[in-house]
Amino acid sequence: MGEVSRGARALVVCPDIRGQSYDLDADSRLEEACGLALAIGIIIAKGVVIPVREVRPNTLFGAGQVENIQTDCTLEEAELVIVDGALSPIQQRNLEEKLGRKVIDRTGLILEIFGERAATAEGRLQVELAHLDYQQSRLVRSWTHLERQRGGFGFLGGPGETQIEADRRMIRQRMSRLRRELEQVRKTRTLHRERRGRAPWPIIALVGYTNAGKSTLFNRMTGADVMAEDLLFATLDPTMRAVRLPGVEKAILSDTVGFISDLPTQLVAAFRATLEEVTAADVIVHVRDMANEESAAQKSQVLGVLADLGVIDGEDGESSIPIIEAWNKVDLLDDERRIELVEQAAQDGTVIPISAMTGSGVDALTSKLDDLLTAGAKEHHILLPASAGQKIAWLHAHGNVLNEREAGEGAEGPMRAIDVRLTAKELGRFESL
Numbered sequence: 001m002g003e004v005s006r007g008a009r010a011l012v013v014c015p016d017i018r019g020q021s022y023d024l025d026a027d028s029r030l031e032e033a034c035g036l037a038l039a040i041g042i043i044i045a046k047g048v049v050i051p052v053r054e055v056r057p058n059t060l061f062g063a064g065q066v067e068n069i070q071t072d073c074t075l076e077e078a079e080l081v082i083v084d085g086a087l088s089p090i091q092q093r094n095l096e097e098k099l100g101r102k103v104i105d106r107t108g109l110i111l112e113i114f115g116e117r118a119a120t121a122e123g124r125l126q127v128e129l130a131h132l133d134y135q136q137s138r139l140v141r142s143w144t145h146l147e148r149q150r151g152g153f154g155f156l157g158g159p160g161e162t163q164i165e166a167d168r169r170m171i172r173q174r175m176s177r178l179r180r181e182l183e184q185v186r187k188t189r190t191l192h193r194e195r196r197g198r199a200p201w202p203i204i205a206l207v208g209y210t211n212a213g214k215s216t217l218f219n220r221m222t223g224a225d226v227m228a229e230d231l232l233f234a235t236l237d238p239t240m241r242a243v244r245l246p247g248v249e250k251a252i253l254s255d256t257v258g259f260i261s262d263l264p265t266q267l268v269a270a271f272r273a274t275l276e277e278v279t280a281a282d283v284i285v286h287v288r289d290m291a292n293e294e295s296a297a298q299k300s301q302v303l304g305v306l307a308d309l310g311v312i313d314g315e316d317g318e319s320s321i322p323i324i325e326a327w328n329k330v331d332l333l334d335d336e337r338r339i340e341l342v343e344q345a346a347q348d349g350t351v352i353p354i355s356a357m358t359g360s361g362v363d364a365l366t367s368k369l370d371d372l373l374t375a376g377a378k379e380h381h382i383l384l385p386a387s388a389g390q391k392i393a394w395l396h397a398h399g400n401v402l403n404e405r406e407a408g409e410g411a412e413g414p415m416r417a418i419d420v421r422l423t424a425k426e427l428g429r430f431e432s433l
Helices: 026-039 063-076 089-099 106-117 121-136 163-198 214-222 265-280 295-308 335-347 362-374 389-398 424-431
Strands: 009-017 043-052 080-083 102-105 203-208 239-245 248-255 283-289 323-328 351-353 378-385 400-410 413-422
Touching (some): 009 026, 009 063, 026 043, 026 106, 043 063, 063 089, 080 089, 080 106, 106 265, 203 214, 203 265, 203 295, 214 239, 214 283, 214 362, 239 362, 265 295, 283 295, 283 362, 323 362, 335 351, 378 389, 378 400, 389 400, 389 424, 413 424
Parallel strands (some): 009 043, 009 080, 080 102, 203 283
Antiparallel strands (some): 239 248, 378 413
16 A cells, blocks of 8 residues: 655646547546546646547557657656556556656546545555455566565465465465455444444445545535545545434434446445445435536436446336435626536425535525425324333434323323324334334
8 A cells, every 4th residue: 555655746648549438528638637636635746638539559659759758757856657447467567667657547546535535444454455356466566576485384375485486375365365354344233233233323325536525525414524625536435414404403424435447347346335324314405516517427427426336226217215416616607607507406395505615505405305205294192101211212212202191091100192293204213212
């Protein structure tokens, strides 16, 4: 971990490969790559898009392009080259030799960020697993002493096992241990989630593209000061806080990792579990950055991941969990566009225009969440012994108590009659008490 030092000056190179389909155009991809690099404190010396007509198996770029990169590095005093694409281990090693500098590809960069941001046990295990998987294929360049044969005892590998084989074996063993640990953590978390499912509080999950403003909204709604910066991937592990809504005394707000285009495949598996929190939610708030030109493309990325998680049915696009769109950063739009969005949102009950930064629209969002969580509440007449203080307090905390009165004597002493509005889910939770 930590191949990249903070404060390093980097040249960011975005290869635009002919015939390859991308989600975003080359300039947007370059901007996103620079954003990723800034997220871990790298100084961007220069960013360039390089059209690649045909991929060179040895270096990805043509010889002339490699020379240009080297010239740029010298002129800009860059000690690191970030290639916004996937490099094979051979390409990475050859580029490092030709450029005389550290070279890192998109996967390596995202891993650096994930490594720095992971806070929970599971996040750290996932990052390490993805990192080892990535390193395993790149051992070729770490070891120049391959020829050195090494004898040893049984557990070190017999005579003739090369250093690289020993390292590969250590990595494989470490990976299988991590997988076992992850399985354990996942089981524990499923238990936690089941317990939370039985817990009295509904869960609201914030999802959205990276840097859409989820953490700012989270802080605005909970009064917490979770790291919220204008950075890609500022949040990696889900953070949870309690919030009060008008009709719900306590709900759990959960902030999740941001989504990103072209997430390298070996990382998708690593981070799916960090998003599994979403599948336990009662409501999902999809935070969108409406000031971003790629907002529509970002939305389809997010919906794609929700479909992968099984929240949305890929066939008909129906969601098993209600989704509200929070159209964020409307304060950054010009008047005409803002008015247009507000009118659009007025036609659609599932959209609320907000500015998490200034707080405008957040009250409307809160009351919308409140309506959703208390929708379908029916009136129930419940008879309880006066001594069942915990259950009575629970009804006051989680239902809308309309009336409470003495109801004579019962087998267990004085009784209380309570008229209370509860949703089907809350009634189930009450019955399981």
